[in-house]
Amino acid sequence: MRFDNLYSHDFARVAVGVPQCRVADPAFNAEKTIALLRQAAADGVAVMAFPELGLSAYSCDDLFHQRALLDGCEAALAQVLAATQTLPLVAIVGMPLRVEQRLFNCAVVLLRGRILGVVPKTFLPNYSEFYEARQFGSGEEATVDSVTLLGQQVPFGSRQVFSAEDMPLLRLHVEICEDVWTPIPPSSFAALAGATVLVNLSASNIVVGKAAYRRQLVSQQSARCLAAYVYSSAGAGESTTDLAWDGQALICENGELLAESERFVRDSHVVTADVDLERLARERMRQTSFGDSVRLHAAAVGAFRQVPFELGLDRDRPLALHRRVERFPYVPADLGRRDERCQEVYNIQVQGLTQRLASSGIGKLVVGISGGLDSTHALLVAARAMDALGLPRTHIIGVTMPGFATGERTREQARRLMAAVGCEAREIDIRPSCAQMLRDIGHPHREDQPVYDVTFENVQAGERTSHLFRLANLAGGMVLGTGDLSELALGWCTYGVGDHMSHYNVNASVPKTLIQHLVRWVAETGQLGAGTDTQVLHDILDTEISPELVPGALQSTEAVVGPYALQDFNLFYTLRHGYAPSKIAFLARHAWGEAYAPAEIKRVLRIFLQRFFKGSQFKRSCVPNAPKVGSGGSLSPRGDWRAPSDSEAAVWLADLDRIPDERA
Template identity: 70%
Template sequence: MKNLFSNCFSNLYTHGFARVAVATPHLRVADPAFNAAETIALARQAHAQGAVLVAFPELGLSAYTCEDLFHQRALQDACEAALAQIVAESAVLGIVMIVGMPVRSQHLLFNCAVVVAGGRILGVVPKSFLPNYGEFYESRQFSPADCARETTVALCGQQARFGACLLFELAALPLLRFHVEICEDVWVPIPPSSFAALAGATVLVNLSASNALVGKAGYRRQLVQQQSARCIAAYLYTSAGNGESSTDMAWDGQSLICENGELLAQSGRFQGDSHLLFADVDLERLSRERMRQTTYAQSMQRHAGEAAKFEVVAVDLALAQGRPLALMRHVERFPYVPSDPARRDERCTEVYNIQVQALVQRLASSGMKKVVIGVSGGLDSTHALLVCARAMDKLALPRANILAYTMPGFATSERTVAQARELMAVIGCSAAEIDIRPSCIQMLADIGHPYAGGEEIYDVTFENVQAGERTSHLFRLANLHGAIVIGTGDLSELALGWCTYGVGDHMSHYNVNASVPKTLISHLVRWVAETGAVGASSQVLQQIVDTEISPELVPGKKGGQGGEPAQKTQDVIGPYELQDFNLYYTLRYGFAPTKVAFLALAAWGDRNSGSWPNGEHVERNQYDLAAIKRNLGIFLYRFFKTSQFKRSCVPNGPKVGTGGSLSPRGDWRAPSDSEATVWMADLERIPHGADEGLA
């Protein structure tokens, strides 16, 4: 089984994705044979690219603008003959095709979507809502779906299921259950696709013609995105393009593919040639979102009667899982930090304001006017201090009410203590310095540690005595001055258990960084420097961002204060940029390690170039599969096996984003004595070598 999995690890279908396509063919009005040839050519291209489904525009075999020609028998017969060509072609193509055409049934004419695969007509879906306003006159030629009296229809010598309440499910990919509606159906208050989603459809397809008007493209995009978000589904939207009659309308061929409110792909408008739009839809993500959002199940129950009207049609189609198929989807290297500058600035503004507002509320409700904070000259405490400064400004309190202390120990470097001093000065807080070495030596002597006797033994006790002394000082200072202690530990440290139990990076009266990961904190500090949000010097903030991350608890080669620290955090727990990636997809979506690794390879693999979100370094770090697997193993063991007890008693702190928090009162409740066995076992299914099983 492991070897079999290794062979298909690099195929997107193995990890719950489905490649889908939306086609916009060049067509001719009332020329079904020509239109069928264009349809088949695009279907072949979609199949060659590994797509499992391709959707074509509304009435694409005849053209939408045939008007009263729709009632001509010659055109109707020609459309059926064109469909027969497509059905025959589907017998040798491993892809589902959805085409639009007029269909006759019981003396009525319907505007339909026909689903074809494997040489069979799997179903025919009539349009439910016919626009008859403005430039549209569909009720003149067609009847709506609820006028149908038959549940089957004869086409091309086959009997096919007929009705608006049909769902199609791929036997080889059960998470891909799709529903088809047509143009106007999605513009009504309750689209048919809403009930289809409650009946289990994860992919919603819309065959549309939708003419071009000023401002309409933006509205269409919003409409499709919102429907995909409301239904927690993928939504494929086609549109008529070049070749439709321009007697009274123009056509832009806008096609869209959205997933749970996110625009995955959008075609160019007013393109002259036939073209395809592809996207890899994450079906597992949709399924897990529905599972997590329990009100979705409540909606299913409330509308069970409507959902029960749907019939599921099985689609027997083989997937191309035996060959590598790379992900055709952009995967952000930094899921907590948008790469788009505008979205990134918006994210930073919002996160920062959430942190500030939460602290303002805590101070106001507690009646406290002062805070105590330890400032190390490193990243986390810097950002927490910046939040405190802005909170004091909003409360109209002097920044001197921030009682900031830097507390150098045995391994504190000259760089970090200098940065701490400069930062406190530019913030304008009450700054003080406490050398914790005497109290640490006393503690070590009291407990009989060899260091107190002159031996250079730097064990975990030696480290934690320093961390504990700092925390003890901060809490007693808070007692003395009537203040609360502000925590500085971040989400990444909490996920990896990289925090000493009961001390400053774990315990406080209120922790403003509790749900902010390290990669985001790094950019927040950089953003504050660029925007001057609290008036702090950009120079010192940039120096802090560039400082090597270290607990600075064990002396380096020089020994003593001022020596280079012997510890580099990321040498022990792995690079934060990769571990934050692992955290996001494990915490937010509950993906298996194999899928997390697949996504990480798509984002960080050496075949991809990328940059840190601030635009620096067009080529930055890259990781092969071996490195990804190794660091993911570190993450999984620490996250699931060794660190939960530290998360079960964390202090209050604001949740800032949908990426999740680890508070037991928020997103994450887990036993402290859980095993990591199942995650480590899944990790071992990942190919060992950087190139094993890969294209």
């Protein structure tokens, strides 16, 4: 097994073929279908769908009752079946099929010269421009559950799930066009029966507005079913006697559009996407309501027949993803969606804080201001909360507390920031109290013989926290926390002090990479009010992230814990999806390309695993109240993450070590 093969990580490459067709010319249609099948197989596709009645063309009308056409379709199917003998993919083609003196609109599922099954259409549209009940019978009217086709005895019926034994998460269900337009599509029950990839062979003529509706329909069905949905449409060559055809092909996964074909294309074409089967399986496992639905509809689920097959995957072939993986999963790449995300997160934080202030009857906030990123954003949220409550921003007491290693740049930024916000600004030099604490506990640090150990660092953090809480007592306010999700995940916070403990924390479920964009968004959209000098926000964004606790050379946080860009990536796929480290590394390599070498990706991921799974959970088990802002998760023990404080990281590290050093 290669770790640079997408199938090794439970992805499946699926495709929709939109061949050029000719009405009532099965041989021509088979030739075009085979050409697209060979193209897809060369690209590593596992499952490929074609349009409804693609071997005959959909717009044959009463020609469907002509024996010559029906015989020609079976001959065309034989051509396609023969071509699949050397192709390692499941092909699903549409054709009219005679069964027990009835005619059915069918999907035929093929693999390596074998017919896996035949699925008849259940719901026949007989309104507006559609007259299917004139030519076809519904699959519900069938009196047999198997048919003999091209010399093979094969399953027949709409309640079939085709299961890949060599890829257990790949389980297919097929429905046809109108089936998905009904209140309860057959695919809904199929998903409850275990199908993860729902395939729809559609023809679907085009009228104004229909393309957008199809897109919405397919996306929503994939979301409701926690599945992938593969949808085809008929394209060039169908009869335009009364209709037109756009060849829209769609591939969705759990509500997300992965791929869409170009419409109104004259030539045959293919659209592909890599479906994350593990993501779908984990979502079904996580969402207990899915299991409840399985139980509630046990009779319908039990009616499905499982049809096993072996795909014959080549996992020793390098096969990269055909899928966009965002470098910053918490931050949309699209600028419009990014602004929308920032506004939504900002509003959630503000709403959480205003409610806490209103319910507690407390009208003042105390915030420690370091001149760095997290405390900056907490102060920005506090300012908007005061505006929303109709209170002056001077009800915020901002306190900068320089210590032994505080740089002039961050100290000045803290002052400028408080002035820009308009809060009450205070400055407390904590060095005298820290020196007294060091003496009181018998620490060996002396000015002429410095000892810069963890105690020296944490005494400063502790003194800052003590000042904040006592100042809050004096002012009748509450301490607003500043620590973020990334720091909490890595345990990069001191237990019981300001970046860990507070009365309320607005940043606890916001990762570092998103906070950077939130601060920039506030600066660029004038959230602080017209005429406010926001240059200080840009200066803060350009400042190296550092705890500033040891005099001398600047302490770089990312030099210790790794780049936050990678660590937030690791956190998202660990917390939100529960992926194994080897899959996370595979995704990171694809997302970041040459920006990070495979060895660096592996090194940083190792840091994450060691810090996240062993040694820092006790800090996450007792965190202040904080609003959850996104589906990417939080680490609150009252929310998304409950874990033992004394677990081991061995299994995650062992999985990481399976990756060859030259490939992450």
